[in-house]
Amino acid sequence: MLVNWPSLHGSHFAGVKTLVTGGAGFIGSHITEALIDLGAHVTVIDDLSGGDVANLEAFRAKWDNRLTFVEGSILDTDTLARCVTGCRYVFHQAALGSVPRSIEQPARYHEVNATGTLNVLEAARKTKVQRVTFAASSSAYGDSETLPKIETMPPLPKSPYAANKLACEGLMRAYASSYNIDTVSLRYFNIFGPRQNANSAYAAVIAAFAKALNADQPPAIFGDGEQSRDFTFVDNAVHANLLGARSDKPLKGEVVNIACAQRVTVNELAVMMAELFGKTHLTAVHNPERAGDVKHSLADLTRAEKLLGYKVVVPFADGLKPTVAWYREVLAAV
């Protein structure tokens, strides 16, 4: 564990009932673990379409009867209503999460990501949840040339996934202004860390490179590799969610970038990861560019700092080392 959550968030969540949608996934399981560390009671709803109970089992020793796992979908409004009853906060992470797959299945993505989010908001407002934090995405910015990306820029979604996430930001804002519930949309920039799935054909780049390097294969890059990303270790996203939930001022559905504000090219990443794997002889191969991918991504964090008091808790390089160590361990065990 790189971050001591009680030292950052005190006793705010102790004894508090919370719901994490998609909590068996990568980011959701880290939010769940932090909430358990903070003394909260956590219900996780996840249909396991992308997540795995092993992500929760990883910290079973800490559960202390405060974690309830419900295998179910956010499309099932009855189950959702049961899960949310009595909760003060909802951390809404459940979604289908791949840009290329959203291009293949736009209707399914809309159903789970947009209608599913509407269901979560409906359940939350009916049961008097105080605040919903939402896993929004930097993909909303699309290919605008200007860097860094600032929340006031017009969104230019390039894929159905990005459009879904943007629609949800609208819902978050509309619910905060129409009903007695507060919300915030946290636009995550390329989150990485332990438990991110490496075994999907749509794996995120760090997970995919780890799988290749572990198997003594060269990392495969889409395009020339000069595309850059603001790679953000998962603890920073967890921290932003906790700050968002416990904010003492209304957040009114505001959209907030969550990142490290550091730009790394995919070529640089491939070299760094080959070094950490001790496999510098494996130089990257290049495949054609993928539709829907954006060229550069870098966040401005001014609003995150002002509105949430957000600061990066784990910089990129500090997060990459334990991430590679985790992949080496789990991939070796397969």
Ligand SMILES: NC(=O)c1ccc[n+]([C@@H]2O[C@H](COP(=O)([O-])OP(=O)(O)OC[C@H]3O[C@@H](n4cnc5c(N)ncnc54)[C@H](O)[C@@H]3O)[C@@H](O)[C@H]2O)c1
């Ligand atoms: N990882 C990133 O870089 C990144 C960037 C921007 C936004 N996000 C968003 O953050 C959230 C978490 O992403 P992640 O990287 O942890 O992905 P993930 O796939 O590991 O987690 C998503 C979880 O949602 C669950 N889920 C999917 N459909 C569901 C449904 N209908 N009902 C209940 N559960 C369902 C999956 O089983 C999975 O456990 C997602 O909303 C994603 O769009 C992630």
